[in-house]
């Protein structure tokens with residue numbers, strides 16, 4: 001198509017792939033949202049994605065993200081901070097982002113809640129679950145998830161939306177699917193206690209298929225839309 005940018009066509013292909021996976025796994029049409037992960041990518045590419053309808057963007061470096069948020073204010077986009085939150089970045093994140101995926105300890109939740117400016121809607125929160133045990137330090141151990149959820153729910157300026165996870169790659173497709181299935185079970189368990197949650201954020205460019213098969217409601221896609229990152 002003349003005039004179609006690479007970003008626009010990558011985005012269209014990603015959305016088509018999500019639709020096809022929804023169908024293949026008997027998921028409702030539109031039940032999987034796309035978060036476009038724009039970390040390390042310039043704002044002109046984000047504008048290209050926004051021009052063809054993408055509204056949700058994810059950033060993983062707090063300051064870099066804020067720079068883009070300010071630069072793109074005219075577009076009224078929805079901004080997600082994704083990944084580990086350092087305690088010296090909570091004020092910056094709480095002031096500028098719409099969502100945080102994910103929180104892994106109570107202290108961070110309390111700081112984000114306390115530092116959310118009055119006048120802004122509550123900050124949407126996904127808890128990051130560490131499903132890989134010792135293999136990675138990021139995320140809350142599954143057995144502490146319920147207590148962390150209660151801490152978030154007790155903060156006036158936070159809204160608990162669900163779970164986020166970044167499982168390490170497994171050596172077989174079956175094992176990969178299994179880990180997403182475990183995350184789905186945790187999500188359902190959390191939903192029994194917090195019925196308003198609606199977000200199971202799992203699946204990236206390399207493992208979106210098994211994540212959608214096992215119930216992801218949001219996939220976080222960077223490389224497939226914006227291309228490889230240098231850093």
Ligand SMILES: *Cc1c(COP(=O)(O)O)cnc(C)c1O
Pocket residue numbers: 037039060082083166204205206220221222223224
């Ligand atoms: C970078 C990143 C992604 C996107 O990864 P791709 O493989 O480029 O799709 C998703 N989630 C988190 C938390 C990230 O940091």
